[in-house]
Amino acid sequence: MTSQKIAVIPGDGIGTEVVSAAREVLDAGCAKHGVTLEYTEFDWSCRRYEEQGAMMPPDGLERLRGFDAIFLGAVGWPGVPDHVSLWGLLIPIRRTFRQYVNLRPIRVFDGVQSPLRGAEHVDFVVVRENVEGEYSEVGGRVNRGFPDEAAIQESIFTRVGVSRIADFAFDLAASRRGYVTSATKSNGIVHTLPFWDEVVAERAAQHPDVRFDSEHIDALAAKFVLQPERFDVVVGSNLFGDILSDLAAAVAGSIGIAPSANLDPTKQHPSMFEPVHGSAPDIAGQGVANPVGAVWSAALMLEHLGHAAAAADVVAAMEATLAKPETRTADLGGTAKTADVTAAMVAHLR
Structure with missing residues (x-):
């Protein structure tokens, strides 16, 4: 099967952490179903804005145009106004690529209060x-x-x-x-x-x-x-x-598990997938971020790309970890670290 090209923008704060976790789970799910994804990572973020005066380069949107999908972690950081970070990256992507649907699934999973x-x-x-x-x-x-x-x-x-x-x-x-x-x-x-x-x-x-x-x-x-x-x-x-x-x-139960898809249903342009929890500067770097929102967003991406069976297996791995107290993060009343939850999902898929 021809590989599909994914632009990865980890962004700021816990965005980098949950994107790394989601890619591990995504790769495990793809390997199980023979799906090949080719990642290209971009360092577009508030840090870039502080260093270079722009969230992304002038040709950033043109660089993204040839990808099959975009996977985003989070944008936002103290010192950079939200309207700067959003209108400098997220909103131009949505509008340039006619992503007129923002899809937000909501579920109360077993084990989540x-x-x-x-x-x-x-x-x-x-x-x-x-x-x-x-x-x-x-x-x-x-x-x-x-x-x-x-x-x-x-x-x-x-x-x-x-x-x-x-x-x-x-x-x-x-x-x-x-x-x-x-x-x-x-x-x-x-x-x-x-x-x-x-x-x-x-x-x-x-x-x-x-x-x-x-x-x-x-x-x-x-x-x-x-x-x-x-x-x-x-x-x-x-x-x-x-x-x-x-x-x-x-x-x-927690915004930490909430996914989103920014869709161009015509598939003429790349669609973008991101968790909705934001960059959470207060917990960034501590290894405690909930990766489920990013993983669920990755599952939405798989489904959009035509890999429904792989997407369903990734969601099943999420369900299995959420059902167990030992693989729930602190926002869900557990004590698991990001790496613990990620490893449990990968093990379930393998």
């Missing part, structure tokens, strides 16, 4: 619109330094953008339990969210076998806590999907 009572059967997916919405580049600031200084940020919702994310959500739900919930706030945001509702409803009509409802974001956030087991696929705008997916990860 949710902070909520009765949440043992939670298994849903947040589908976040990833390239427009509230996170547009349109806007600016006027009268800087004066008492009447003002900032304006425009939200951009297009029919194409809302339609394609809705279609992705409905297609995904059709392969799961057949239920989509759309996040909105059309009772308070007078233009963009009624438009979102209209377009999502139009797309729902094209998927009659999928049950559909719409929830205002405030009520939906409450139901994530009170009734998380009711959801199957939740679709939301860039901002709403961002907030809901982190809330959902907390419901699942």
Whole structure:
């Protein structure tokens, strides 16, 4: 089989640690199924920004274009503002490569204690619109330094953008339990969210076998806590999907196990896979980071690349380690180190 090319960006903090761990597990899973991956590592990070004034080189995006996928650890470090690190690396990658789907699976695994009572059967997916919405580049600031200084940020919702994310959500739900919930706030945001509702409803009509409802974001956030087991696929705008997916990860027991995929479903461009826990400077270098979020992200990458059996085995290795107290990290109430959890997953795969 021809090898598939993976661009690896470990990034900052625990990103370097969990990427190394995930690659060990990924290689074990690939070896079992005869899958060949070829890695190229890039040192693009906040450290690079401090040394050279940019998160990545001017031709960085062009360098990434020929890869089959991108595997990212984390970006962010004290001293470098978050908007600098994100807009200098992560967001340009998402937008240049039309990664309009941000996919966040949420599960409560056996052995993982949710902070909520009765949440043992939670298994849903947040589908976040990833390239427009509230996170547009349109806007600016006027009268800087004066008492009447003002900032304006425009939200951009297009029919194409809302339609394609809705279609992705409905297609995904059709392969799961057949239920989509759309996040909105059309009772308070007078233009963009009624438009979102209209377009999502139009797309729902094209998927009659999928049950559909719409929830205002405030009520939906409450139901994530009170009734998380009711959801199957939740679709939301860039901002709403961002907030809901982190809330959902907390419901699942730890943000340390939460994965994400930034997808171009057309596969015309490379998609990017990353855990959502961030660079966690407070624990970086201590060997205690939870590698499960990165490993699950690697499994999503395998599935996207067409290796469903290998992906399923990697997830099974995760499940086996999470089920045992001795192979759970401190964020899950255990005492295992990153290396312990990694070794257990590799052993399971072999």
